[in-house]
Amino acid sequence: MKTLKSAGYLILLPVLLVALWWVGTSGEPNFFVPTPAQLVDTFGPTWFEGRIATDVLPSIGRLVAGVLLAIVLGIVVGLLVGLNRTLRALTEPVFEFFRALPPPVLIPVLMLLIGVNDSMKVAVIVSGAIWPVLLNTIEGVRSIDPVQNETSRSYGISGFARIRYQVLPSATPIIMAGVRQCLSIGLILMVISEMFASSSGLGFTIVQFQRSFAIPEMWSGIIVLGLIGVVMSFIFQWAEARVLRWYHGLKEVENAV
Amino acid sequence: MQSDATTPVAAAPAVPPAPAGRTLPDGQALLSVRGVKKVYHTDGGDIEAVRNLTFDLARGELACLVGPSGSGKTTLLKVIAGLLGATEGQVTLDGQKITGPPKKMAVVFQEYGRSLFPWLRVADNVELPLKNAGVPKAERKARVNEALEAVGLDAVPRSYPWQLSGGMQQRVAIARAVAYQPEVLLMDEPFAAVDAQTRADLEDLVRRLWKDLGMTVLFVTHDIDESIYLGGRVIVLSSSPTVVQEDLVIDLPDERDQLETRSLPRFTELRHHVYEQIQLAKRGHRPDGAP
Ligand SMILES: Nc1ncnc2c1ncn2[C@@H]1O[C@H](COP(=O)(O)OP(=O)(O)OP(=O)(O)O)[C@@H](O)[C@H]1O
Ligand SMILES: [Mg+2]
Numbered sequence: 061m062k063t064l065k066s067a068g069y070l071i072l073l074p075v076l077l078v079a080l081w082w083v084g085t086s087g088e089p090n091f092f093v094p095t096p097a098q099l100v101d102t103f104g105p106t107w108f109e110g111r112i113a114t115d116v117l118p119s120i121g122r123l124v125a126g127v128l129l130a131i132v133l134g135i136v137v138g139l140l141v142g143l144n145r146t147l148r149a150l151t152e153p154v155f156e157f158f159r160a161l162p163p164p165v166l167i168p169v170l171m172l173l174i175g176v177n178d179s180m181k182v183a184v185i186v187s188g189a190i191w192p193v194l195l196n197t198i199e200g201v202r203s204i205d206p207v208q209n210e211t212s213r214s215y216g217i218s219g220f221a222r223i224r225y226q227v228l229p230s231a232t233p234i235i236m237a238g239v240r241q242c243l244s245i246g247l248i249l250m251v252i253s254e255m256f257a258s259s260s261g262l263g264f265t266i267v268q269f270q271r272s273f274a275i276p277e278m279w280s281g282i283i284v285l286g287l288i289g290v291v292m293s294f295i296f297q298w299a300e301a302r303v304l305r306w307y308h309g310l311k312e313v314e315n316a317v
Numbered sequence: 318m319q320s321d322a323t324t325p326v327a328a329a330p331a332v333p334p335a336p337a338g339r340t341l342p343d344g345q346a347l348l349s350v351r352g353v354k355k356v357y358h359t360d361g362g363d364i365e366a367v368r369n370l371t372f373d374l375a376r377g378e379l380a381c382l383v384g385p386s387g388s389g390k391t392t393l394l395k396v397i398a399g400l401l402g403a404t405e406g407q408v409t410l411d412g413q414k415i416t417g418p419p420k421k422m423a424v425v426f427q428e429y430g431r432s433l434f435p436w437l438r439v440a441d442n443v444e445l446p447l448k449n450a451g452v453p454k455a456e457r458k459a460r461v462n463e464a465l466e467a468v469g470l471d472a473v474p475r476s477y478p479w480q481l482s483g484g485m486q487q488r489v490a491i492a493r494a495v496a497y498q499p500e501v502l503l504m505d506e507p508f509a510a511v512d513a514q515t516r517a518d519l520e521d522l523v524r525r526l527w528k529d530l531g532m533t534v535l536f537v538t539h540d541i542d543e544s545i546y547l548g549g550r551v552i553v554l555s556s557s558p559t560v561v562q563e564d565l566v567i568d569l570p571d572e573r574d575q576l577e578t579r580s581l582p583r584f585t586e587l588r589h590h591v592y593e594q595i596q597l598a599k600r601g602h603r604p605d606g607a608p
Contacts, residue, residue, distance in 0.1 A: 207431040210400050213417075214424045215446035215497065225445055229436040306436040310479045 094276040099283070102276040107284060111265065116284065119250055119262040122178055123288075126185025127246040131239055134190045138197025138235075139223060148198065155195065163188030163249055167256050176257045184253040189246040196238030200231025233307045236300050243292050251285065262288075336604040338372025338552050338564035344412065346373035347533050348397065348501055352406030355392050366392040368558035369406070369608055374501075379527050379534040381544035383591065384554030384562075385599045390537045391427060393554075394503050397535070398424045410501065420450075423499035425507045427537075429490040433478040440465065440474035443493045450497075464496035468522060484515035491519070495526055502527075504536045508543070517575050520547055524573060541595065545569070545587045546578060553594045560607045563594050 078096055085095040094102075107116065141147045166187050167180075174180040204227060212218070212226045254263030262285060269278035301308070340346070355367040366389040374380055384390050395401040397408050399418040408415045410422070423446075426432040433442050440461050447457045465471045468488040478486050487507055494502055504523070508516045520543060527534050538544050544551045545567055555562040567587060569578060578584055 205431055207426055207428045208434065210395075210424075210426065211432045211434075213400060214398055214422070215449065216418060216420060217446065217449045221449050225449070226434065229434065232436070306477055306479075309477060310435050313479050 092275055094279055098276050099279055103280045103283070106277045106280050115260050115262055115265050118178075118260060119254065120288065122181050122253075122261075123185065123246055123250040126182045126250065127189055127243060129182065130186045130189040130242055130246065131193050133186065134193025134238070134242070135197050135228075135235060138194045139201060139227065141194075142198040142201025142231075143223075143227070148202070155191075159191040159195065163245075164252050167253060171257065181250070181253040181258075181261075185246050185249045188249045189242040192238035192241035192245070193235065194238075196234045197231060200234035201227055203234075204230055233304055236304060240296060240300075243296055244289070247285070247289055247292065336560050336562065336607050338370075338561040339550075340371060341373040341375060345375065346409075347376040347378075347411060348374040348535070349409045350393075350397065350406075351408070353393065353396055353403045353408060354405035355389065355396055355401065356404045357392075365558050367396075369560050370554075371406075372552060372561060372564060374533055374535060376500075376533055377531055378550065379524070379536065379548035380550040380552060381548050382535060382537045382552050382554065383539060383541065383544045383595060384559070385556045385595065386539065388554045388556055388598070389559040390554065391505055393559075394424070394505050394535070394537055398422060398503055400424075419501075421500040423494035423497045423502050425487075425490050425494050425502070425504040427505040427507075427509070429487050429507065429510075430478070430483065433486060433489055433493075435477060435479050437477075438474065439470065439476050439478060439481070439489050442478060442489060443496050446493065446497050460496045460498070461492075464492040467495060467526060468492045469518075484511040484519070487511060487519065488522075491522070491526075495530065498530065500533060502532045502534045504534065506537050506539060508538070508540075516543075521573075521575065523547065541588055541591050542579065545584060545591060546573060546575075551587075551591055553591060553598065555598045555603060555607065556601055558608075560604065562598050562602075562604050565591065565594075 082096050085093055089095075141151050163184060167184055170180050170183050170187070174183055208226055208230060212222050217225060250261075251263035251266070254261035255267050258264040262281060266278055266281035266285075269275075269281060338350075340349070350370055350372050353367060353370045354365070357364040357366055370393060382390055382393070392401065396403050397415070399408075399415045399422070402416075410419050413419075434445070437445065443461045443464055444457055447460060452460070461474075462471065465474055468491055470485060470488055470492060473481065473485070478489055481489065487510070491504075491507065494504075508519050511519065523534070523536070524547065526532070534548070536544075536547055538547075549567050551563075551565045551567060552561060553563040553565065554560070565587070569581065569583060569587070
């Protein structure tokens with residue numbers, strides 16, 4: 061019963077939106093906005109006859125690679141910088157500068173440096189998606205509780221053990237907030253990276269459809285992107301709930317007081 | 318009030334020796350605090366938390382440290398624990414100068430709630446220092462269970478610290494220290510935040526653990542009754558700039574009982590005495606010869 065109810069909540073708004081769309085397009089046909097029925101008709105042939113393998117999966121592969129790399133690099137560099145006061149002071153202005161650069165402007169540069177290939181696209185994703193993870197990790201490490209630090213020190217927990225048992229867990233809530241942003245930035249950059257000098261991928265395909273006035277197909281591509289975003293968000297929520305079970309419990313207790 | 322065992326300063330015979338706690342002949346003290354001074358350098362200027370502290374702890378002693386708020390008790394404890402460097406003077410453990418946190422020492426912090434790791438369950442919190450020290454798994458588990466049992470928390474090893482009451486969290490912190498099997502246990506106002514009944518239980522717990530494990534305990538408190546009830550000695554600190562105001566032997570029977578001991582005439586006398594000393598300290602009285 062409970063799951064039924066929550067499933068109801070989950071689909072209520074989407075159903076309403078589709079209904080609205082259906083009503084809105086049921087009048088005189090608009091070339092740029094297809095009806096739901098048109099979209100459903102085009103969806104299968106557009107995606108399930110080859111494009112999944114040639115465009116969607118490669119895109120997802122690059123997205124996953126880019127996002128994972130951004131997370132791992134962001135955390136590792138963030139730990140190094142966050143734990144070292146000098147390094148922190150030294151890198152802060154530089155990081156602010158790079159973060160302020162809109163990642164798409166790096167695409168021409170990366171194209172020249174790396175060439176037009178998968179690595180370039182992954183590099184674009186990493187170059188934009190790493191910042192929230194990196195900066196949040198630094199912040200998480202910096203704002204560590206001094207009493208926890210003294211506890212570790214007095215029990216001789218130092219070096220790698222301290223990072224593993226104290227620093228990383230205590231920074232996880234902030235890091236996870238960075239990871240959430242990293243995922244959405246990653247998705248955006250996946251699309252953009254494929255719009256430049258590319259011959260395959262979701263972003264490329266959508267632009268192709270648009271240029272050839274295949275409007276329902278273009279819309280179906282947008283739907284695929286949205287679905288990827290939703291799936292990523294679910295995976296993230298699932299992982300976050302596991303990793304931060306203690307944190308949500310703690311907050312609940314604190315708020316109850 | 319002054320210790321007989323302090324070596325007088327040879328250069329200046331006219332000046333009385335700085336007030337100091339009881340000291341022991343060379344080689345007999347386990348923990349030895351000598352002329353410790355601590356100045357915090359802050360943006361707002363220097364703060365002298367501790368001016369000149371000298372005393373010794375013999376092996377197996379349980380001593381309490383009392384003093385007005387802000388008199389530098391926590392500071393002293395952190396210097397002894399090797400978490401802060403002394404500005405002047407030194408602390409030695411077993412003849413070795415303390416430069417960092419020594420292996421044989423455990424601290425129960427004033428902010429016990431924050432010193433437990435909220436992402437670890439109770440048993441894991443207690444186990445972590447042992448794991449880090451490379452204690453084999455089987456022994457580790459045994460020691461954790463034993464410590465949790467000793468503090469009466471064997472029913473909640475799978476809980477998280479934040480699911481427990483303040484008094485229970487405090488006992489987790491004590492269990493963690495005890496499982497570590499330190500030679501010296503430093504406790505900083507550990508019972509400040511628990512109710513009277515829990516407090517009485519925890520006091521007896523500390524005494525029992527101290528006896529069973531043969532630890533040397535330095536216990537900071539601002540509760541006068543507690544300081545007299547707990548140990549064999551009370552060190553009273555003056556107000557800031559801090560020196561040892563008095564080092565008092567608690568000559569109560571070794572068998573302590575919450576009701577009986579506290580109703581002894583001698584207990585009342587001692588309490589009066591310490592109370593007076595603290596009042597003096599609060600009013601800024603300095604012991605003779607205090608720098
Ligand atoms: N990290 C610090 N930086 C600067 N000053 C400090 C610091 N820690 C303590 N002090 C100052 O040193 C003095 C002694 O502080 P301390 O915490 O040692 O006192 P205490 O006796 O433990 O007090 P309480 O009974 O309130 O716990 C105080 O004046 C305090 O403001
Ligand atoms: Mg204190």
